[in-house]
Amino acid sequence: MKTCNNSYLRLTIVFMYVLFFMAQGITLLAQEWERVKLADYPYSIQFPGKPEVKQKLISTTLGEQGxxxxxxxxxxxxxxxxYSLQLVEYPEGTYHQDSMELIHKSLDESLLVLAETLKCKVTYQSDIDNHASRIFRLEDSLSKQTVKGKMYLDKDTLIYCFAFTSIEKSLHNNIDHFLDSLQIESN
Structure with a gap:
């Protein structure tokens, strides 16, 4: 008799896990994601709706920056x-792809500036894929909010993708879907 009860318990637990993961998948699939091709740029990304696009050109000591x-x-x-995607175009030739030190320093400083701007603390960062990309997490303990994101340096363009959520919801599938949806076309 006891064996039977344990079998039912095991089946119930397995069934609950299956339902949980199916519900997560259905939630992600139920939401309509729209792939946005960024005009004049070799990039596209998915948003869970129609995003707002703003573009400007500023003059700096380095030259014009889009x-x-x-x-x-x-x-x-x-x-x-x-959800946010930010592109900063530096003047052509700013970053030499063989200058690892300059690339790492730029990613470090860009992440610190983003954290200061958002009034958050960097709680995690790690290089991903290659030397010119990084995953990060910022947190504001007062508001209990977190920012998860990725940064890429593609030639002379710095790309930030990030999403804001509460700390307790920071593992939600929509965040990973958004961050992983960025596509960089090869030229």
Whole structure:
């Protein structure tokens, strides 16, 4: 008799896990993700709705810098408050692909500036894929919010993708879907 009860318990636990993972997958599939091709750029990314696009050109001591901002704020009860993609175009030749030290220093400084701007603390960062990309996590312990993101340096363009959510929802599938959806076309 005891063996039978344990079997039912095991089956119940397995069944609950299967339902949980199916529900996570259905939630992700139920949401319509829109792939946005960034005009004049070899990049595209998916947002869970139609994003707002803003572009401007600023003059700096380095020369003209193009800045593109693509953002989406869900109207529903999405656990992610805000999705953002930011592109900063540096003048041609700013970054030499063989200058690892300059690339790492630029990624370090860019992440610190982002953290200061958002009034957050860097809680995690790690190089990914190659020497010119990084994954990161920022947190604001007062508001209990977190920012998860990725940074890429593609030639002379710095790309930030990040999503804002609460600390307890920071493992939500939509965040990874968004961050992993960036595509960089090869020329």
């Amino acid at each position: 800045i593109l901002s693509v953002t989406f704020k869900p109207e529903t009860d999405d656990p992610v408050f805000f």
